[in-house]
């Protein structure tokens with residue numbers, strides 16, 4: 290016998306109707322309430338019918354023993370079963386049944402409880418008064434000053450008062466729980482919202498791979514985060530004539546208008562990074578009007594050894610493309626705002642160390658000779674040009690970029706470096722056209738001014 294067959298023959302399963310019912314009761318509160326209500330109603334209904342039938346037969350029963358010469362032994366079991374004090378149990382069951390309906394208002398329960406108690410008191414003191422008196426006489430052998438009739442009415446009033454109090458208390462508790470639950474849900478929603486905003490902020494401040502590290506690390510872990518890379522591209526793009534433009538005068542609202550303009554420019558640069566072609570480029574920061582970006586920080590491919598130059602430095606070509614697009618963007622802004630800002634850019638490539646400074650106010654930055662030289666390429670360059678050192682020029686040539694030798698430039702701490710200006714890119718056409726390509730007809734992008 291296969292294990293499945295074995296399982297099937299020994300698994301206890303409910304008949305279809307029951308399983309459907311229990312599943313519905315588990316999932317839907319109204320099924321639970323309705324079935325409980327039906328159960329209690331049927332039970333109380335049956336008991337009430339039984340009681341009414343008994344109550345109707347009591348006068349006859351009482352008549353037969355009206356001489357009050359009754360001996361206990363003469364009462365049959367059936368008659369004992371109909372002793373009037375038993376009626377109280379049905380009413381108490383009703384009170385208990387009502388208490389279980391937590392979804393019904395306590396005011397409705399109060400009305401039902403008071404009605405039952407009133408009916409009980411009227412019944413036991415008016416139409417059934419003689420029955421109770423007979424019972425007291427039979428049980429105690431003499432007429433009692435306070436018989437079962439009064440005693441049970443007091444008991445009923447006390448129990449119903451207790452039931453009303455319990456119902457009210459239950460409703461108060463469940464209302465309080467409901468409000469707490471709502472408040473907790475709201476708090477949870479707020480916390481989730483704050484978490485989303487914090488995450489968005491962290492992702493804005495830090496590069497995605499660093500943000501992931503920071504969000505995933507343990508609380509109170511304030512250890513320095515740093516990582517070394519051996520093939521990163523660094524770009525500095527400055528607007529040297531922005532400082533001439535920036536003045537703190539009342540005509541431009543104490544410099545606010547200048548900052549508003551700079552904000553627009555930087556925002557347009559940032560927007561470029563959302564393009565898929567610039568996915569390997571990360572903005573590092575702005576230093577005044579200088580925009581600093583890097584490439585290859587989240588590119589694991591470029592770190593592999595012995596990979597072809599074109600694969601290793603693909604991100605550097607993207608960074609160069611980004612630099613050219615920055616220039617184009619600024620030209621568009623100039624056209625719209627009747628300004629004449631120019632970018633002076635420097636690109637360099639090589640190893641760097643990147644990390645996050647500050648645990649509470651984290652700032653992602655990078656250090657190393659590669660960064661220093663990139664900055665120097667910008668600061669010693671010419672407005673409107675992208676200056677690079679020889680090694681960068683050689684890599685960019687592989688990607689079809691055209692570079693013009695500038696000559697030896699004195700770089701602080703490095704001595705004299707041979708530098709180049711990027712003048713354009715060979716159009717990506719057929720190889721035949723490529724061979725006939727003359728630098729003189731290079732498109733205008735990045736031309737030396």
Ligand SMILES: Nc1ncnc2c1ncn2[C@@H]1O[C@H](COP(=O)(O)OP(=O)(O)OP(=O)(O)O)[C@@H](O)[C@H]1O
Pocket residue numbers: 576581654655656657660661662664665701702
């Ligand atoms: N992470 C960085 N962010 C911004 N600029 C940087 C960064 N690292 C280096 N630089 C800049 O690169 C340039 C070269 O740095 P280097 O350490 O070689 O010289 P320095 O003596 O510190 O610079 P300076 O003479 O300009 O003060 C400096 O102007 C420096 O501001």
